[in-house]
Amino acid sequence: MDIKTLQGDFIEAIFGGDKSSAVSHVIGDDLLTAEQRFGIYKGSVHGILTQALGTMFPVCKALVGDKFFDNMCDLFINEYPPKTTYFAEYGGDLPTFLSTFEHVKDIPYLADVARLEWTRQIVWHAKSVEVADFSALSELNEEQQSNVVFQLAKNMHLIESEFRIDELWFAHQPDTDVKLEDIEINHAVKLIIRKDQGTLKISMMSKDENDRDFWDFLHAISLGYNLERLAEQYGEALGNHLSQGIEGAWIQSFTTE
Amino acid sequence: MSNNTNLIKTALTGIMATGLLAVTSSAMAGKPGMEKCMGVAAAGKNDCGTSEHACAGMSKTDGQAEEWVYVKEGTCTKLAGGKIKVGKAKMK
Amino acid sequence: MKSQNTISTKNPYNKNKIQGCGIGLRIDHFDVIEEQKPDVPWFEALSDNYLLEDTLQRNYLYHIRNDYPITFHGVGMSIGSTEPLNMDYLKRLKKLKDEVQPAWISDHLCWTSAHGVVTHDLIPLPYTTDVAKHIVDRILQVQDFLGEQIVIENVSSYLQFKATDMTEWDFINEVTSHSDCKLLLDVNNIYVSAQNHKFDADEYLFAMPAERVAEIHLAGYEDKGTHLLDTHSRPVTEPVWDLFKKAVKHVGDVPVLIEWDNDIPPLERVLEESATARKYQQAVLSKESPNGH
Numbered sequence: 193m194d195i196k197t198l199q200g201d202f203i204e205a206i207f208g209g210d211k212s213s214a215v216s217h218v219i220g221d222d223l224l225t226a227e228q229r230f231g232i233y234k235g236s237v238h239g240i241l242t243q244a245l246g247t248m249f250p251v252c253k254a255l256v257g258d259k260f261f262d263n264m265c266d267l268f269i270n271e272y273p274p275k276t277t278y279f280a281e282y283g284g285d286l287p288t289f290l291s292t293f294e295h296v297k298d299i300p301y302l303a304d305v306a307r308l309e310w311t312r313q314i315v316w317h318a319k320s321v322e323v324a325d326f327s328a329l330s331e332l333n334e335e336q337q338s339n340v341v342f343q344l345a346k347n348m349h350l351i352e353s354e355f356r357i358d359e360l361w362f363a364h365q366p367d368t369d370v371k372l373e374d375i376e377i378n379h380a381v382k383l384i385i386r387k388d389q390g391t392l393k394i395s396m397m398s399k400d401e402n403d404r405d406f407w408d409f410l411h412a413i414s415l416g417y418n419l420e421r422l423a424e425q426y427g428e429a430l431g432n433h434l435s436q437g438i439e440g441a442w443i444q445s446f447t448t449e
Numbered sequence: 450m451s452n453n454t455n456l457i458k459t460a461l462t463g464i465m466a467t468g469l470l471a472v473t474s475s476a477m478a479g480k481p482g483m484e485k486c487m488g489v490a491a492a493g494k495n496d497c498g499t500s501e502h503a504c505a506g507m508s509k510t511d512g513q514a515e516e517w518v519y520v521k522e523g524t525c526t527k528l529a530g531g532k533i534k535v536g537k538a539k540m541k
Numbered sequence: 542m543k544s545q546n547t548i549s550t551k552n553p554y555n556k557n558k559i560q561g562c563g564i565g566l567r568i569d570h571f572d573v574i575e576e577q578k579p580d581v582p583w584f585e586a587l588s589d590n591y592l593l594e595d596t597l598q599r600n601y602l603y604h605i606r607n608d609y610p611i612t613f614h615g616v617g618m619s620i621g622s623t624e625p626l627n628m629d630y631l632k633r634l635k636k637l638k639d640e641v642q643p644a645w646i647s648d649h650l651c652w653t654s655a656h657g658v659v660t661h662d663l664i665p666l667p668y669t670t671d672v673a674k675h676i677v678d679r680i681l682q683v684q685d686f687l688g689e690q691i692v693i694e695n696v697s698s699y700l701q702f703k704a705t706d707m708t709e710w711d712f713i714n715e716v717t718s719h720s721d722c723k724l725l726l727d728v729n730n731i732y733v734s735a736q737n738h739k740f741d742a743d744e745y746l747f748a749m750p751a752e753r754v755a756e757i758h759l760a761g762y763e764d765k766g767t768h769l770l771d772t773h774s775r776p777v778t779e780p781v782w783d784l785f786k787k788a789v790k791h792v793g794d795v796p797v798l799i800e801w802d803n804d805i806p807p808l809e810r811v812l813e814e815s816a817t818a819r820k821y822q823q824a825v826l827s828k829e830s831p832n833g834h
Binding site: 233 | 589592593594595596622623627654655656657658662664666667671672675699701702703704767768
């Protein structure tokens with residue numbers, strides 16, 4: 193018997209693959225068959241991971257209910273087995289999974305809520321990085337300047353959604369004054385998730401056109417646009433946006449690729 | 450000198466001129482009023498909801514996909530009318 | 542439990558002395574521990590929860606470390622796996638160890654990950670001479686890397702492999718003696734496995750190398766009808782207390798720890814359980830050694 197094969201057979205079967213090889217390694221008896229004994233482990237692994245996902249995505253879980261969430265997790269776990277030893281790093285694929293999961297087509301905002309919950313996790317675990325010395329920008333030649341790419345602060349992420357996912361999220365928090373019944377779900381939002389001194393904020397950009405333009409500017413930076421491209425897109429507004437971005441510590445550093 | 454080069458030059462000069470170089474803390478928030486803060490959820494001791502590892506077993510029924518009924522019994526049923534314009538999301 | 546809630550007067554020069562009956566450190570209890578500083582002889586921290594840096598959990602562990610002795614208990618070492626040792630995990634563990642200085646580090650005699658996939662569960666091994674050799678080799682590597690003896694725990698199991706050709710207790714003796722590691726004797730796990738596989742728990746227990754036992758674990762299982770499931774969600778059961786008394790007789794005055802991981806009750810309830818363990822332990826010890834300790 194090769195233990196490496198045995199472990200491979202178990203991994204295969206625990207995550208939804210063919211069970212016959214795994215079961216063939218196990219002794220059955222009058223109390224439980226080999227398949228049932230193996231099933232205890234499959235159930236335990238799925239139970240542990242489902243619990244971890246429920247802690248990571250509590251609003252998604254509340255939206256669909258425990259039973260639906262449990263069943264959905266089984267499929268997710270089979271499709272995306274954990275490759276990490278740390279629970280904090282498991283579940284990032286759930287928004288992608290949900291965006292094509294046929295049983296949530298009637299609640300298309302669910303994938304975005306999952307993205308919001310995951311992003312909160314990412315932002316929470318982001319390490320703080322020293323802010324760059326932007327004065328070095330003036331020492332670059334023209335060509336270098338137009339190739340400058342900025343990086344947003346690590347404690348901040350931008351999310352946009354066709355749906356009012358921010359209110360949906362807040363409606364599920366303790367002591368909230370947002371009522372589910374009042375939410376106009378079909379309302380697009382541009383959100384900023386930011387960690388600030390031990391708290392996580394979810395903010396929506398105001399309706400002011402400049403502010404929404406600024407969000408788009410930050411978003412363009414997050415997509416890796418260089419200064420040349422930003423200038424093309426934002427024209428005269430570039431100066432203001434850039435100052436505001438650095439002043440507000442939204443932009444943290446730059447590279448000259 | 451192209452128009453873009455001018456814009457970039459002006460923008461970078463603007464940064465220098467406003468004396469922003471001393472910014473060292475990310476605690477400085479954006480302009481007040483720019484964000485409509487929906488509220489602040491203080492992250493609790495459980496760190497934004499990371500599950501605890503344990504050396505305990507769990508049980509979960511090893512169900513068959515085809516037997517599962519996907520009925521949503523959660524809060525999504527409370528959303529106003531529960532009606533979502535599905536088409537809109539797909540058009541995106 | 543009045544005595545459990547008094548302000549701690551622990552000797553700061555004796556911070557890492559692990560003795561008596563401690564409990565597993567759980568995030569649910571952080572607040573009450575910080576506020577009340579309950580009289581707990583030591584806490585066992587599940588190291589995997591603290592390996593990411595810059596987290597609130599890690600900060601709380603630093604705080605608690607200032608007031609209590611700490612041991613580490615992990616699930617991610619996957620000592621029985623056939624994939625290479627996870628060096629990222631071990632490096633993080635070593636760094637945390639250097640910062641917190643636990644009295645010792647323990648993990649389980651099983652595998653949790655293989656072929657790049659992490660199950661996050663404790664899966665048993667076939668008990669053979671070859672597998673024992675493989676594990677001895679890995680324990681030696683880990684001990685070499687961490688610069689200390691590690692402590693290995695016997696797991697609960699719900700299945701046995703056809704390939705197994707030796708008893709679990711022989712396997713444990715083989716592994717611990719050849720790797721010269723310590724043993725974390727989980728009395729509840731012996732009972733659970735003995736019931737699930739119909740072997741004699743006493744035979745297993747008394748075959749354990751008493752001189753290697755660094756710690757005893759106790760927890761509560763769930764009776765699923767066809768098998769016992771080690772859920773750590775209940776009080777310790779009567780038959781496990783009985784086995785525990787025999788264990789104390791066998792290994793002597795060894796630190797004992799209560800684990801409670803699911804359906805976690807208030808801290809006082811867990812402390813009640815550790816007080817009970819202490820009571821039974823002392824009763825056995827005083828009987829064994831009339832002149833007292």
